[in-house]
Each structure stands twice: as C-alpha cells, then as structure tokens.
C-alpha cells in the first residue's frame with residue numbers, strides 16, 4: 001500500500017467510513033493532493049460502497065473539486081455583473097494571454113490555475129481578482145503582469 | 160383513496176399515485192418523454208405538464224412527479240398547457256433534431272417551427288439511460304457529470320467502465336438514439352412529414368421507419384390531411 005492510499009484511508013476513517021461524509025472526505029483529499037486522484041476516488045467508492053459514478057457526479061458538480069491537478073496558485077477573475085461592466089472580461093483575457101491557458105485550466109508549469117467566478121460579493125471594489133485568498137481591488141489590465149510577478153517571485157524567494 | 164377533480168371529472172387515486180398515473184388509470188392521455196413505468200419519475204422533460212388550481216393561482220406542474228392530493232383541481236389540456244408543451248418540444252427539437260421520438264412528438268402536437276439555434280447535441284438529458292442503468296440493471300455505470308450548460312452523461316473519467324456489462328439498455332431506452340426517417344426533407348430541423356397523417360407513421364410503423372419503405376419519396380406523408388368533421392374543435396383547443 002503506497003502513501004497515497006494510506007492517506008485516503010485515514011481520511012475515510014476520520015469519518016467512520018460514513019456514506020454521508022462523502023463531501024468532507026473529498027474535501028480532505030482535495031486539500032491534501034490539490035486534486036482528486038483517480039485511484040483515490042476508486043478507493044473511496046469501494047470503501048464507502050457508493051457507485052463510482054455518483055462520486056464523479058459530486059466531484060464534477062462542485063467547483064471546489066478538480067479531477068486534474070491544480071496549480072500552486074489559484075487566480076480567480078470575477079466576471080459577475082458588476083465586474084463585467086467594469087471590464088472583468090478584459091482582465092480575464094489578459095490573464096489568459098499572459099498565462100497561455102484558458103479559464104478553468106492550469107498552466108503547464110503547474111504554477112497557476114485560472115478560474116472565473118460570478119460575483120464575490122464585493123462588487124464595490126470591482127473588477128476583482130483573487131489570488132490565493134488575496135483580493136486585488138479595482139484591477140486594470142496593466143496590473144495583471146505585476147500580480148502574476150508577485151506570486152512568481154514568492155516562489156523564488158521560497159526556494 | 161384520494162379524491163380530486165381532473166378535467167371536470169371526479170377521480171380517485173390510490174395512495175402514492177402521481178397525477179400522471181391517475182390520468183393513465185382513467186385513460187386520459189398526457190404525453191411523456193422522460194417517464195417510464197419501470198423507473199423512478201424524474202421530471203426532466205416537462206412534457207407532462209398539467210395545470211393545477213384555478214384562476215390566477217393556477218400553475219403548471221409536471222404530472223409525473225406531482226403526487227395526487229385530496230381536492231386537487233387538475234386540467235390536462237388548457238391553452239396554457241398546450242402552449243408550454245409545444246415550447247418544450249421546440250426546445251428539445253433544437254437540441255436533438257435527429258431524434259425520431261422528438262420529431263414524432265412535434266408532428267403529433269403540431270409543432271411546425273423551431274425558432275432556436277440548432278445544436279445537434281443528440282442528448283436531451285432526460286436521464287432515462289442513467290435511471291435504467293441504475294435501477295433496472297443495477298450497474299450504475301453511467302451518470303450525470305458537471306452542471307449547467309456543461310452537464311453531460313458519461314462513464315467515470317469518460318473511459319470504459321468496468322461495471323458496464325454492455326447490456327445495451329441505455330441505448331434501448333434512449334429517445335434520441337433512434338434516428339428519424341429521412342422524410343421528404345432530411346435537413347430541416349422540423350421534419351413534420353407525418354404531420355398530416357393520423358396516426359403519424361413513425362408511431363405505427365416503427366421498424367420500417369417509413370411506412371412506404373421509401374422514406375417519404377412517395378409523398379403520402381406530405382399530402383394535406385382531408386378535412387375532418389372534428390378538425391374545427393381541434394383548432395379551437397389549440
């Protein structure tokens with residue numbers, strides 16, 4: 001048994017292998033691996049005795065789960081109504097151009113995952129961009145580069 | 160016994176029946192698509208809409224999922240119902256114009272136009288295959304994934320599922336897998352070739368696809384329907 005399966009097993013035991021704890025278990029797995037590995041889902045299906053397709057249904061329904069590995073940083077651009085009229089889509093375009101990926105995907109170097117969101121509830125400071133829980137208010141196209149740079153730099157500092 | 164009024168008739172339903180089941184019992188026809196006797200009701204196609212209540216508080220509900228209740232006032236063929244039903248068929252046509260079942264419905268209910276963009280998706284997400292796989296075949300091999308406009312039906316990870324036994328039940332029950340007959344004009348979104356026939360040829364001559372073998376070439380199905388004595392009433396209800 002490898003480390004991964006071991007970990008998944010522990011997550012499930014934490015919830016007494018209860019069917020109704022499926023979402024909590026998936027959350028734990030997502031937090032640990034940054035995505036839901038196929039093998040992990042198969043293990044969960046077997047242990048909790050839930051058909052695999054139901055688990056896939058849940059995992060694809062919620063945005064917080066991902067079946068593909070996510071990037072280290074999560075960049076979210078708001079395209080809600082208020083941010084939309086203030087130029088959210090243009091900022092998204094800029095992000096897509098700079099990162100070279102479309103919304104919903106991860107860059108090849110696994111650094112950034114680009115996502116969109118429909119309103120974060122802080123329309124007054126729109127257009128809003130969120131990177132790893134840090135909010136950027138009144139963003140403009142020009143700032144996109146520096147935002148990305150900031151996180152790329154953090155990376156280097158840590159190394 | 161639950162007593163309620165349906166189309167001005169006092170009907171009795173057994174505990175646990177839906178409006179649709181009661182209507183069937185009394186021989187009232189309500190069109191359905193995503194309903195199947197052997198499967199749990201799903202309420203996805205909205206074809207079985209009926210109007211309940213009276214006056215301004217009347218509302219449309221799907222009869223396959225609405226339980227029979229004491230004192231209900233149900234009408235199955237009001238103008239509002241017919242309009243809504245036509246709209247549902249039109250919408251389904253826009254998604255899967257290649258489906259025989261949907262073209263058939265369009266012919267039957269006089270849907271002559273399709274005002275939406277043709278999407279040719281060949282799946283209307285009625286969920287029949289998902290339910291037959293889970294409930295009758297006990298396989299749980301396919302299911303809904305994603306949500307909103309990205310919703311689709313597939314196996315886990317879109318690869319061959321190891322619980323699938325290749326029984327073919329999903330294809331058997333799929334209303335969109337059976338292609339329409341070619342008819343006189345195969346490229347239109349609304350075929351309507353059988354509109355003037357009673358009953359529509361596809362209803363009756365299932366396997367042959369076209370009752371004249373020749374897929375509409377004979378022109379029988381595009382001839383004007385002879386004026387029938389009750390055709391005027393039909394017009395009125397429509």
Ligand code: FES
Nearest residue numbers: 078080083120123
């Ligand atoms: S629309 Fe962007 S925060 Fe509300």
Ligand code: FES
Nearest residue numbers: 202204205207223
């Ligand atoms: S048959 Fe009732 S909604 Fe489809």
